[in-house]
Amino acid sequence: MVQDVSINQVSTSQSSCLFCFLEIFSSEGGIQSYARDILKAYLSLTATKNWPLQAEVLLLRDSPDCQNPFESKNLRFSYLKTHPAWLGRLKFAAKLLTCLLQKRPERVFCGHIKLAPLIKTLCQPLGIPYTILTYGKEVWEPLPLKYQIAMRDAESIWTISRYTRDSLRDSFAARTCELNNLNPDKFQIVPCSVDENTFTRGPKPVHLLEKYDLVGAKILITVARLRSHDSYKGVDVTIQALPEIAKSFPNVKYLVIGRGDDRPRLAKLAADLGVAQRVVFAGFVPTQNLAEHYRLADAYVMPSQEGFGIAYLEALACGVPVLAGDADGSADPLQDGKLGWRVPHRDSAAVAVACVEILRGEDRRCDRPWLREQTLAKYSFQSLCQSLQRIFQPSDSDRLML
Numbered sequence: 358m359v360q361d362v363s364i365n366q367v368s369t370s371q372s373s374c375l376f377c378f379l380e381i382f383s384s385e386g387g388i389q390s391y392a393r394d395i396l397k398a399y400l401s402l403t404a405t406k407n408w409p410l411q412a413e414v415l416l417l418r419d420s421p422d423c424q425n426p427f428e429s430k431n432l433r434f435s436y437l438k439t440h441p442a443w444l445g446r447l448k449f450a451a452k453l454l455t456c457l458l459q460k461r462p463e464r465v466f467c468g469h470i471k472l473a474p475l476i477k478t479l480c481q482p483l484g485i486p487y488t489i490l491t492y493g494k495e496v497w498e499p500l501p502l503k504y505q506i507a508m509r510d511a512e513s514i515w516t517i518s519r520y521t522r523d524s525l526r527d528s529f530a531a532r533t534c535e536l537n538n539l540n541p542d543k544f545q546i547v548p549c550s551v552d553e554n555t556f557t558r559g560p561k562p563v564h565l566l567e568k569y570d571l572v573g574a575k576i577l578i579t580v581a582r583l584r585s586h587d588s589y590k591g592v593d594v595t596i597q598a599l600p601e602i603a604k605s606f607p608n609v610k611y612l613v614i615g616r617g618d619d620r621p622r623l624a625k626l627a628a629d630l631g632v633a634q635r636v637v638f639a640g641f642v643p644t645q646n647l648a649e650h651y652r653l654a655d656a657y658v659m660p661s662q663e664g665f666g667i668a669y670l671e672a673l674a675c676g677v678p679v680l681a682g683d684a685d686g687s688a689d690p691l692q693d694g695k696l697g698w699r700v701p702h703r704d705s706a707a708v709a710v711a712c713v714e715i716l717r718g719e720d721r722r723c724d725r726p727w728l729r730e731q732t733l734a735k736y737s738f739q740s741l742c743q744s745l746q747r748i749f750q751p752s753d754s755d756r757l758m759l
Contacts, residue, residue: 373410373411373412373413373460373462373463374410374412374462374463374464374465374466374749375412375413375414375415375453375456375457375460375462375464375465375466376395376396376412376413376414376415376465376466376468377414377415377417377449377453377465377466377467377468377472377476378392378414378415378416378417378419378468378469378472379416379417379418379468379469379471379472380416380417380418380419381393381396381416381419381468382416382419382423382424382425383418383419383420383423383438385582385641385644386582387492387493387549387663387664387665387666387667387668388469388492390549390644390667391492391517391549391665391667392468393427394549394550394738394741395547395741395745396414396427396432397427397738398550398738398741398742398745399412399431399432399745399749400427400429400431400432401738401742402742402745402746402749403431404431410431410749411430411431411432411433412431412432412433412462413432413433413434413435413456413460413462414427414432414433414434414435415435415437415449415452415453415456416434416435416436416437416438417437417438417445417446417449417472418437418438418445419436419437419438420436420438421436423436435452437449437452449475450475450479453475453476453479454479457479457480457483457485458483461483461485462485463485463486464485464486464487464488464512465480465485465486465487465488466487466488466490467487467488467489467490467511468490469490469495470489470491470495470496470500470504470507470508471495473487473489473504473507473508473511474503474504474506474507476507477506477507477510477511481510486511486512486513487511487512488511488512488513488514488515489507489508489511489513489514489515490515491514491515491516491517491521491525491664492516492517492521492664492665493517493518493521493662493663493664493665493685493686494589494662494664496521496524496525497521497524497525508525511543512543513543513544513545514543514544514545515544515545515546515547516544516545516546516547517546517547517548517549517664517665517686518546518548518664518665518686518688518689519546519686519688519689520664520684520685520686520688520689521664521665521686522544522546525544526541526544545748547741547744547745547748548665548689548736548740548741548744549665549666549667549670549690549736549741550670550736550737550738550740550741551667551670551671551673551674551732551733551736551737551738552674552738553674553733553737553738555645555648556647556648556651556670556671556674556675557648557674557675557729558652558675558676558725558726558729559648559649559652559675560652561576561652561653562649562652562653565649565650565653566653569612569637569639569653570637571610571612571637571653573608574608574609574610575606575608575609575610575655575716576609576610576611576612576653576654576655576656577595577602577609577610577611577612577654577655577656577657577658577712578611578612578613578614578650578651578653578654578656578657578658578672578677579591579592579595579611579612579613579614579615579657579658579659580614580615580642580647580650580651580657580659580668580671581613581614581615581659581661581668582615582616582617583613583615583616583617583618583619583620583623584617584618584619585617585618585619585622587617587619588619589661589662589702590659590661591658591659591660591661591682591702591703591708592613592619592623593622593623593626594660594702594703594704594705594708595611595658595659595660595705595708595712596611596623596626596627596630596632596636597626597630597705597708598705598706598708598709598712599611599627599630599632599635599636599709600630600631600632601705601706601709601713602709602712602713602716603632603635605713605716606713606716609635609712609716610635610636610637611632611635611636611637611658612637612639612650612653612654613636613637613638613639614639614640614641614642614647614650615639615640615641616640616641620638623636623638624636624638647671648671648675651671651672651675651677652675652677654672654675654677655677655678655715655716655718656677656678656679656680656712656715656716657669657672657673657677657678657679657680658679658680658708658712659679659680659681659682660680660681660682660700660701660702660703660704660707660708661681661682661685661687661702662682662684662685662702663681663682663685663686663687664685664686665686665687665689665690666681666685666686666687666690669681669687669690669691669697670690670732670736673690673696673697673728673729673731673732674729674732674733675729676725676726676728676729677725677728678697678698678715678720678722678723678725678728679691679696679697679698679728680697680698680699680700680708680711680712680715681697681698681699681700682699682700682701682702683699683700683701683702684701684702685702687699690732690736692731692735695722695731696722696728696731696732697722698711698714698715698722
C-alpha cells in the first residue's frame with residue numbers, strides 16, 4: 358500500500374511533479390478531455406506500490422465548485438479562478454512560485470503554450486526543468502518571440518500527433534532568428550486514448566431514434582463545439598454536402614451534437630440550402646451519454662483541422678465509420694486512412710462523395726468490429742499509461758515495476 362503522506366511532508370528525495378493547466382473541468386473540449394486522461398493515467402500509475410509519486414495541479418480558470426473525480430493523496434488541486442481575471446493570473450503566478458520554492462518538483466508540466474513564458478521565467482532560475490504540452494492550432498503558426506524562447510528552453514515538448522509535432526518544428530524552421538534550432542530530440546508524442554469500457558459497440562438506441570425523429574434514416578453525426586471561432590470543425594461543410602448525399606440516400610439526416618454561438622448561422626445555412634429538415638441540432642450531450650449517441654451513426658463526419666481528434670477515436674471504438682480532413686492530426690487516429698476516409702476539409706463535394714461511399718457500406722473501413730479492434734490495439738487507456746510510465750518513471754528505474 359502507498360503510505361498516506363501529506364504532500365507537504367514529501368521527502369525531497371522523493372520524485373514529485375507539478376501540472377499547470379488553464380482549465381480542465383469548467384469547459385468541454387479535446388484539450389480538456391486529454392488533460393483529464395493524463396491525470397487519470399497518472400493516478401493509475403501512482404497507485405502501484407513501488408511508485409508513490411505525488412503531484413500538485415494548478416488550474417487557472419477552474420473554481421473549487423467544479424466536479425473533480427481526481428482529487429486524492431497523489432493529486433492535490435489548487436483552483437485559482439478569480440474575478441477580475443488579472444487577479445486570478447496574479448494568484449496563479451504566486452501559487453506557482455510558492456510550489457516551486459517549497460516543493461522543488463522534479464519537473465513542471467506546462468499544460469498550454471499560453472502559460473509557458475511564466476513557467477520558464479520562474480523555473481529556470483531554480484534549475485527546475487519543464488515540459489510544454491502542445492495540441493494543435495495554438496502552435497501550428499509561427500509563435501511570438503516569448504513563446505519561441507520558452508519552447509527552446511523547455512527540457513521536452515509533448516505533442517499529441519505527428520502532424521502537430523511536424524507543424525511545430527516547421528514553424529520554427531521557417532523563422533530566420535537563432536531560436537530556430539529546436540532540438541528534435543525534445544519531442545515526445547503522447548497520443549490521446551479512448552475509454553474502451555465507455556465507448557462500445559451496440560444497436561441504435563430506439564429512444565434516441567424516436568427523440569430526434571431519426572427512425573428509418575441514414576444518420577450522419579458530428580460531435581463538436583459550435584463556436585464561431587471553431588468553424589474549422591466542418592459542420593457547415595457537411596451541411597453543404599447534404600443536397601448531393603440526398604440524391605443517393607433520400608433518407609439521410611445529420612445529427613449535430615454540441616453547443617455554441619455558431620448554431621444560428623449553421624441553422625440558417627441549412628434553411629437556405631433546403632435541408633433544414635435533415636439537420637437535427639441536439640445541443641450539449643454529457644460525456645456519459647455520448648456513446649449511445651455515437652451508436653446512432655451510420656457515419657461520423659468531421660472534415661476538420663484537428664491536432665488529433667479524440668471524437669474520431671470515440672466513434673471508431675463504437676465501431677462507427679469515420680470521415681476526417683486530410684491535412685491534420687486525424688492521420689493518427691485514422692491510421693493514415695486505414696480506418697477511415699480523409700478528404701480536403703473545406704471541400705463539400707469531396708465530403709459528399711465519401712459519405713455516399715460510407716453509407717453504401719461496401720468498404721473494409723465500414724467493418725465495425727474491425728474498426729474497434731484496430732483502434733483499441735493502438736489507442737487504449739493502457740497504451741497511454743505505458744507512454745506516461747516511460748516519461749514519469751523515476752531516475753531509479755527499479756522503483757517502478759508494473
